[in-house]
Amino acid sequence: MYSLLGLAALFPLASASFEGNLNYRAPSARSDHVNLGLSLPIITARTLKRSSVAYQPSELNFTHGVASGDPYPNSVILWTRVAPTAESDKSDVTVSGTVDLYSHETEKYIQADANPICVEWNVWEVEKGHKGQPKSSGKAYTTSDIDFTVKVEAQGLKPWTLYNYQFNVCGSNNTSPVGRTKTAPAEHADVDEVKLAVFSCSNYPKGFFNVYGNAARKDQHDFVIHLGDYFYEDASGGPRAHKPANKLFTLYDYRTRHGQYRTDNDLQLLAQNFAWIPTWDDHEFANNGYRDGFSALNNTEASFRNDGPSISVDTRKVHAVRAYFEWMPIRQVDLDDNLRIWRSFKMGKLMDLIMIDTRNYDRSITSGGNNNAYIEAIRDDPSRTLMGGRQEKWFFRQLSESKERAATWRVVGNQIVFSRILDAEGALTGTDNWSGYVASRNRTLQHLYDNGITDNIFLSGDSHQNWVSDLAWLGTKPYDGTTGSGAIGVEFAGTGVTSSGPKGNIATIQKGTKTKVDSNPELQWQEGYYRGYFHLSIQKSKIDAQFFGSPSVATRNGWDLPLANFTVLAGDNHLQRPVGGGKVEAGTLKGGETVGTNVTLDTNAWKWQKVGFEKMYVK
Ligand SMILES: *[C@@H]1O[C@H](CO)[C@@H](O)[C@H](O)[C@H]1NC(C)=O
Ligand SMILES: *[C@@H]1O[C@H](CO)[C@@H](O)[C@H](O)[C@H]1NC(C)=O
Ligand SMILES: *[C@@H]1O[C@H](CO)[C@@H](O)[C@H](O)[C@H]1NC(C)=O
Ligand SMILES: *[C@@H]1O[C@H](CO)[C@@H](O)[C@H](O)[C@H]1NC(C)=O
Ligand SMILES: *[C@@H]1O[C@H](CO)[C@@H](O)[C@H](O)[C@H]1NC(C)=O
Ligand SMILES: *[C@@H]1O[C@H](CO)[C@@H](O)[C@H](O)[C@H]1NC(C)=O
Ligand SMILES: *[C@@H]1O[C@H](CO)[C@@H](O)[C@H](O)[C@H]1NC(C)=O
Numbered sequence: 017m018y019s020l021l022g023l024a025a026l027f028p029l030a031s032a033s034f035e036g037n038l039n040y041r042a043p044s045a046r047s048d049h050v051n052l053g054l055s056l057p058i059i060t061a062r063t064l065k066r067s068s069v070a071y072q073p074s075e076l077n078f079t080h081g082v083a084s085g086d087p088y089p090n091s092v093i094l095w096t097r098v099a100p101t102a103e104s105d106k107s108d109v110t111v112s113g114t115v116d117l118y119s120h121e122t123e124k125y126i127q128a129d130a131n132p133i134c135v136e137w138n139v140w141e142v143e144k145g146h147k148g149q150p151k152s153s154g155k156a157y158t159t160s161d162i163d164f165t166v167k168v169e170a171q172g173l174k175p176w177t178l179y180n181y182q183f184n185v186c187g188s189n190n191t192s193p194v195g196r197t198k199t200a201p202a203e204h205a206d207v208d209e210v211k212l213a214v215f216s217c218s219n220y221p222k223g224f225f226n227v228y229g230n231a232a233r234k235d236q237h238d239f240v241i242h243l244g245d246y247f248y249e250d251a252s253g254g255p256r257a258h259k260p261a262n263k264l265f266t267l268y269d270y271r272t273r274h275g276q277y278r279t280d281n282d283l284q285l286l287a288q289n290f291a292w293i294p295t296w297d298d299h300e301f302a303n304n305g306y307r308d309g310f311s312a313l314n315n316t317e318a319s320f321r322n323d324g325p326s327i328s329v330d331t332r333k334v335h336a337v338r339a340y341f342e343w344m345p346i347r348q349v350d351l352d353d354n355l356r357i358w359r360s361f362k363m364g365k366l367m368d369l370i371m372i373d374t375r376n377y378d379r380s381i382t383s384g385g386n387n388n389a390y391i392e393a394i395r396d397d398p399s400r401t402l403m404g405g406r407q408e409k410w411f412f413r414q415l416s417e418s419k420e421r422a423a424t425w426r427v428v429g430n431q432i433v434f435s436r437i438l439d440a441e442g443a444l445t446g447t448d449n450w451s452g453y454v455a456s457r458n459r460t461l462q463h464l465y466d467n468g469i470t471d472n473i474f475l476s477g478d479s480h481q482n483w484v485s486d487l488a489w490l491g492t493k494p495y496d497g498t499t500g501s502g503a504i505g506v507e508f509a510g511t512g513v514t515s516s517g518p519k520g521n522i523a524t525i526q527k528g529t530k531t532k533v534d535s536n537p538e539l540q541w542q543e544g545y546y547r548g549y550f551h552l553s554i555q556k557s558k559i560d561a562q563f564f565g566s567p568s569v570a571t572r573n574g575w576d577l578p579l580a581n582f583t584v585l586a587g588d589n590h591l592q593r594p595v596g597g598g599k600v601e602a603g604t605l606k607g608g609e610t611v612g613t614n615v616t617l618d619t620n621a622w623k624w625q626k627v628g629f630e631k632m633y634v635k
Contacts, residue, residue, distance in 0.1 A: 378404020
């Protein structure tokens with residue numbers, strides 16, 4: 017047991033500047049949490065010796081741009097990395113923390129006991145420009161222990177305000193790029209509109225992150241939502257080959273992969289100019305994960321043997337989580353619950369944004385490829401859970417409290433497709449999504465229906481296709497697919513940024529979407545050809561959703577195709593009829609028309625919009 021006094025003793029005054037960097041407390045604030053917590057006294061003693069090397073500002077670079085995230089009304093998280101090398105730290109901090117690192121840029125060893133690097137940060141109101149006193153500022157240390165990352169909370173800010181921010185090496189003109197971010201509306205504010213851009217499944221070797229760049233250049237949203245599979249753990253090669261070249265197991269592996277993704281120009285642009293609110297899916301750890309394993313790593317003795325990866329499921333998870341918190345601009349809301357990413361945001365009286373983890377926290381066994389029949393046999397087992405009891409209780413309480421405070425909308429940031437999807441024969445499909453956990457889905461729907469919690473919007477990713485459905489509880493609650501009545505909200509499930517969709521040309525994929533729309537009364541639109549993202553304009557009276565696609569991710573290009581638009585009126589609890597205004601540009605719309613001409617990059621006969629490639633300057 018730690019008393020407050022005990023904690024104070026762990027962080028002596030000399031470490032004040034270490035404390036300003038949140039990453040020294042991630043994923044655990046407790047150094048007695050072996051492999052999770054760092055010991056600041058040890059780091060302080062090792063790096064603040066008079067004999068230690070001190071870096072000159074000219075030896076340091078801001079190697080991976082800047083980023084911001086998790087906006088609250090009065091604060092936001094700012095991120096950067098400043099280092100003597102672009103390479104990630106190789107030592108397993110959880111073991112020794114003192115392995116020297118070889119820098120390929122300078123062809124020198126970087127001493128692990130070098131003095132900490134001091135970074136200053138400043139935040140200005142965009143409207144007032146970079147003149148005069150910053151609105152918030154501070155200093156923090158970074159060292160190799162946290163891969164030279166810097167994560168700070170800029171406090172004392174005004175709600176719903178645009179800010180610029182910048183880091184510099186203390187006392188020098190060695191500065192980071194200027195970032196732009198925004199705070200959330202105040203909890204009780206009457207905010208008219210919040211705009212989100214929603215992404216999932218960005219696989220580097222599968223293509224260019226054009227849709228990140230397009231959304232950033234269009235500049236039509238307040239916040240970025242990423243529903244997971246922000247990176248992939250596999251060893252894929254090709255023109256945009258993964259680094260490291262192997263599958264990820266060690267801390268160095270996970271850090272290096274984060275670093276590689278943050279070198280992408282389009283990702284950097286979207287990170288530099290918008291606050292992100294991400295959650296993870298499986299690939300930030302490994303494919304088809306659950307509480308006790310992954311599709312390619314069982315929690316058995318075999319995993320530890322030298323002919324295997326010689327790592328346990330838990331250790332791999334610890335590496336993935338530590339690297340994620342180091343490299344992503346997000347808050348850790350419970351410093352003693354290290355796997356917890358689930359958290360929520362109150363955006364004025366307009367909405368509650370509830371980000372959940374259906375994947376890694378406490379999920380019952382999922383399909384690993386060779387056990388699909390087993391999962392199908394147990395999918396109705398009421399003890400199966402996607403979130404675990406603790407998170408599920410929290411989730412249901414968030415939904416109830418949101419209703420009690422009379423927020424207009426409840427928006428749920430979720431990984432996998434929630435709606436029931438039947439195949440052409442009427443059989444339930446899905447073992448690695450909510451359909452593999454039928455009781456979890458039923459409990460969620462029951463909580464919404466029993467408590468009259470309405471105006472629910474589920475956001476989903478993971479599937480690499482677009483699916484738009486009324487949120488219905490078929491088989492229990494009446495639902496009329498023609499009018500939408502009986503539903504309790506809407507699900508917007510988006511395609512991936514680059515991850516491959518179904519195989520085949522546009523015609524065969526179109527056939528598949530028609531079959532799915534015809535087989536499912538609540539599924540109103542389905543599309544599988546394009547990589548893309550969607551925009552949500554959340555207003556008091558309605559939500560407008562616009563889906564966009566990239567005709568090709570094989571090249572870096574700025575083509576941005578409208579695919580379909582939808583509206584949900586407040587209080588309706590279903591898509592406005594006629595759905596999509598009766599027509600979409602791609603995919604299959606139930607009872608509607610597809611008016612596009614199947615554009616690929618070779619044809620520009622369609623209604624496209626080319627988003628300029630000019631750099632977006634920060635005002
Ligand atoms: C720092 O950046 C400069 C300019 O891009 C580059 O020439 C130099 O090699 C970098 N140094 C390190 C240590 O990364
Ligand atoms: C930073 O640059 C300004 C303008 O060039 C110069 O006046 C100032 O001395 C520099 N500061 C440091 C710490 O090098
Ligand atoms: C995991 O266990 C299952 C069931 O015993 C087995 O079929 C599968 O090959 C194992 N996977 C690995 C990567 O060892
Ligand atoms: C659900 O998962 C199954 C595989 O388990 C997949 O075939 C199906 O396409 C997925 N459905 C959605 C809507 O993601
Ligand atoms: C879930 O709800 C459906 C629809 O009412 C019902 O058919 C099914 O038996 C329920 N399954 C579980 C596991 O609760
Ligand atoms: C687009 O593709 C669909 C599916 O193959 C086809 O039905 C439709 O006629 C095509 N549209 C045009 C304008 O070629
Ligand atoms: C959907 O919205 C986009 C962006 O405003 C627009 O370009 C497109 O024409 C709309 N599509 C339809 C079918 O109305």
